[in-house]
Amino acid sequence: MDRLVELNKGVFRPRITRTGARYGAKHKDGERYSTKDKIRIVVAGLRSEVRIAELCRQEGPSQGLYYSWLKEFLEADKKRIAGDTARQANTIEIKQLRKEARDLKEVFAEQALELRLLKNRMLEDGRKTNEVPCP
Structure with a gap:
């Protein structure tokens, strides 16, 4: 062989x-x-x-x-x-990590949407996107 x-x-x-x-x-x-x-x-x-x-x-x-x-x-x-062995994650930890990742994705999506809305509002007001309004 x-x-x-x-x-x-x-x-x-x-x-x-x-x-x-x-x-x-x-x-x-x-x-x-x-x-x-x-x-x-x-x-x-x-x-x-x-x-x-x-x-x-x-x-x-x-x-x-x-x-x-x-x-x-x-x-x-x-x-x-x-001590270089990798520990196997149990099912409870995996579920918790997946939930945390899902929650973080939601927060990220919400913040991205808020940023887009703020930029659109600033453009409608006639300001450039990198200008900061003065009080």
């Missing part, structure tokens, strides 16, 4: 992620690896109970795919330790 395959319109190359893993990595039986499977395999490799090559033969992923998972696993851990 990693080999180049000649097609009618040129050469086909498998899509590769930034970490070097193929998109849609699958078990030998054709099913995709779940997140739990990836974590279980990486943790088993970190425990050093068996060699990585042997672990990969038993579990199915290539060694390159295992090391890309390991890299992702360690990078995610670094971000979590550094």
Whole structure:
């Protein structure tokens, strides 16, 4: 599957992620690896109970795919330790933020309308729009 395959319109190359893993990595039986499977395999490799090559033969992923998972696993851990994780907003917060945005849009529309009316009134009075009336 990693080999180049000649097609009618040129050469086909498998899509590769930034970490070097193929998109849609699958078990030998054709099913995709779940997140739990990836974590279980990486943790088993970190425990050093068996060699990585042997672990990969038993579990199915290539060694390159295992090391890309390991890299992702360690990078995610670094971000979590550094506190860089983004918190997911809950539905109540989302509703509140949407209401606030709606209210702000209404205020903006009202002020834009008032400004337009004031400009029109000033033009009708014969003043330039940038003149300020003196008391």
